[in-house]
Amino acid sequence: MYKGISSALWVKLLIILQFVLFSAQAFAENHQKLRGMNYKRQLNEFIVVIKQNNTNSLEHTGRDLAKRFKGKYLGKFDVLNAVYLNIPEKNAKKLSESPAVVFVEANLIAEKASVDWGLDRINQRSLPLDGYVGHGAGGAGQTVYVVDSGIRYTHEIFKGDASSFWDYDVSNQGYDCNGHGTLAAGLIKSTVPYAQIKSVKVLNCSGSGTITTIVNGLNYIRSYGIPNSVVYLGVVGGASTTLDTTVSHLKNSGFHIVVPAGNSNINAGNVSPARSPDAITVSAMANEDSRASFSNWGSVIEMIAPGVAVNSAGISSDTDYVTASGTSFAAAYTAAALASFLGNGFTEGYFRSNATYHPGTGLLIPYLITETEPPPTPKVEIDYQLGEAGFIVDWSGRANPMSTNQNVASSYQIQEYEEGVGWSNTIFVGLSTQKEYLSMFPNIYKYKAKACNILGCSNWSYSSSITVTSGLGQCPIGI
Ligand SMILES: [Ca+2]
Ligand SMILES: [Ca+2]
Numbered sequence: 001m002y003k004g005i006s007s008a009l010w011v012k013l014l015i016i017l018q019f020v021l022f023s024a025q026a027f028a029e030n031h032q033k034l035r036g037m038n039y040k041r042q043l044n045e046f047i048v049v050i051k052q053n054n055t056n057s058l059e060h061t062g063r064d065l066a067k068r069f070k071g072k073y074l075g076k077f078d079v080l081n082a083v084y085l086n087i088p089e090k091n092a093k094k095l096s097e098s099p100a101v102v103f104v105e106a107n108l109i110a111e112k113a114s115v116d117w118g119l120d121r122i123n124q125r126s127l128p129l130d131g132y133v134g135h136g137a138g139g140a141g142q143t144v145y146v147v148d149s150g151i152r153y154t155h156e157i158f159k160g161d162a163s164s165f166w167d168y169d170v171s172n173q174g175y176d177c178n179g180h181g182t183l184a185a186g187l188i189k190s191t192v193p194y195a196q197i198k199s200v201k202v203l204n205c206s207g208s209g210t211i212t213t214i215v216n217g218l219n220y221i222r223s224y225g226i227p228n229s230v231v232y233l234g235v236v237g238g239a240s241t242t243l244d245t246t247v248s249h250l251k252n253s254g255f256h257i258v259v260p261a262g263n264s265n266i267n268a269g270n271v272s273p274a275r276s277p278d279a280i281t282v283s284a285m286a287n288e289d290s291r292a293s294f295s296n297w298g299s300v301i302e303m304i305a306p307g308v309a310v311n312s313a314g315i316s317s318d319t320d321y322v323t324a325s326g327t328s329f330a331a332a333y334t335a336a337a338l339a340s341f342l343g344n345g346f347t348e349g350y351f352r353s354n355a356t357y358h359p360g361t362g363l364l365i366p367y368l369i370t371e372t373e374p375p376p377t378p379k380v381e382i383d384y385q386l387g388e389a390g391f392i393v394d395w396s397g398r399a400n401p402m403s404t405n406q407n408v409a410s411s412y413q414i415q416e417y418e419e420g421v422g423w424s425n426t427i428f429v430g431l432s433t434q435k436e437y438l439s440m441f442p443n444i445y446k447y448k449a450k451a452c453n454i455l456g457c458s459n460w461s462y463s464s465s466i467t468v469t470s471g472l473g474q475c476p477i478g479i
Pocket of ligand 2: 274275276277278279280281300301302
C-alpha cells in the first residue's frame with residue numbers, strides 16, 4: 001500500500017487494470033493517447049502513464065506535470081509507471097500528446113452492472129447513450145436458465161433470486177469457481193431484475209466442459225424446466241451434431257435458446273451451438289455500436305449486443321464487480337431482453353421482429369421492453385376455417401395485468417374493413433387478444449389492431465384479407 005493512496009482508490013485502480021487487461025485487443029480506442037473520454041468518469045481526474053525511460057522519480061514527474069498542466073498531483077502507481085492528476089479536461093488532451101507520455105486515461109467510474117453501458121444501450125433504439133438504464137418490470141414471472149460455469153448465488157446482484165437447478169458435479173451445487181457464469185448471470189439479473197435465475201452448471205473451474213455434460217444439462221432443462229423460458233447457453237466448441245440436435249429438441253419443447261457466436265474471429269458456422277438454426281446466435285459490439293474485432297461472423301448469426309467492457313458480478317466476494325468482454329455477455333443481454341418480451345406475453349418471433357437494425361452488420365440489436373414508450377405493435381392474423389361463415393381474428397400482443405410495466409398494453413383497438421363499405425369505427429376495445437366473427441355475409445374482410453396504454457398507442461397492424469363465400473342465410477348446395 002502506498003502512502004497517500006486510499007484503499008478505495010486502489011480498488012478503482014484494480015478495476016481499471018482489469019478493464020485494460022480483459023479488453024485490450026477489443027478496443028480501437030487503445031490506439032488513442034487520450035482514453036476513456038466516452039465513458040462516465042471522475043471529472044478532471046486522469047491517470048498518466050509515463051514512458052519507462054524517464055529518469056526522474058515518478059512523484060517528481062507527476063508534480064512537474066501537474067504544475068505545467070495547471071492542476072494537482074494526487075498520487076503515483078509504480079505498478080503502471082503512472083501518476084494520477086487532477087487537471088482540466090482540455091489540458092489532458094495536450095498532456096496526452098507529450099512524447100514523455102504513453103497515454104492518458106480518464107479516471108473512469110466503474111459501476112455495478114445495474115448501470116452498465118450494455119443495459120443503457122439495449123433499452124433505446126439509437127445512439128447516443130442517454131444514461132437511462134430503466135428496465136420496467138423486466139422479466140416478471142420469467143425463469144432464465146444459465147447454462148455455464150455455475151453462479152455465485154450469494155452475490156448482492158442476485159438479491160436471493162439465483163439458485164442451482166442442475167450441476168454435473170452434484171457435490172458442488174452449481175457454485176461458480178470460474179467466474180464466467182456469474183458474470184453472465186449478473187448481466188441477465190440486472191437487465192431483467194424480476195426474473196428468477198437458475199444455474200445449470202456444465203463448465204468446470206477452468207471454464208470448459210464436454211458435449212456429454214452440456215447435453216445432460218440441457219436434457220434436464222427439457223425434462224424439468226418451465227417451457228416458454230429462455231435458456232442462455234454460454235458455450236462455444238467444435239461443430240457437434242449431438243449438441244445442435246439437442247438444442248433443436250429443446251426449442252421444439254418450447255424453450256428459447258440464446259448462444260454466443262464465439263470469440264475467435266472465425267465463421268460461426270463452424271462451431272456449435274452457434275451454428276444452430278434453432279438458437280439465437282449473438283455476436284458482440286462495443287460502445288458506439290462498433291463490432292467487436294474478436295467476435296465470430298457469418299450467416300448463422302442473428303443478433304449483435306453489448307459484449308465489450310461490460311461490467312457485472314465477480315466471484316471474489318459478494319460485492320465483487322469485474323469488467324470483461326466476450327460474445328457470451330452479448331448473449332446474456334439478448335437472453336434478458338428476450339425474457340422481457342416473454343414476460344409480457346410476446347413471442348420469440350415478435351422479439352426478433354421488434355429488434356433494432358444494426359446497419360454495420362445487418363444484424364439485429366435486441367431491444368428491452370421498458371416503461372418509456374407505448375406498447376409494441378401487435379400482429380393481427382385471421383384464423384379462418386374454409387367453408388364456415390365465420391372466423392377468428394387474433395393478435396399476438398398480450399396484456400399482463402400483473403405487470404407494472406407501462407410498456408404492456410392496457411387495451412387493444414380493432415377495426416374491420418369490408419369491401420364496398422370501408423373501414424368501420426373502432427368496433428372492439430378491450431383486453432382480449434382475439435375476437436370471433438360469426439355468420440358473416442359473403443364479402444372480403446380485413447382487420448387492423450393497435451395496442452394502447454397510458455403513454456399512447458402503437459401503430460396499426462394490418463391483417464391480410466379474407467374472402468367469405470358461404471355466409472349467413474346461405475345453405476351449401478344440395479342441402
Ligand atoms: Ca438508455
Ligand atoms: Ca442461429
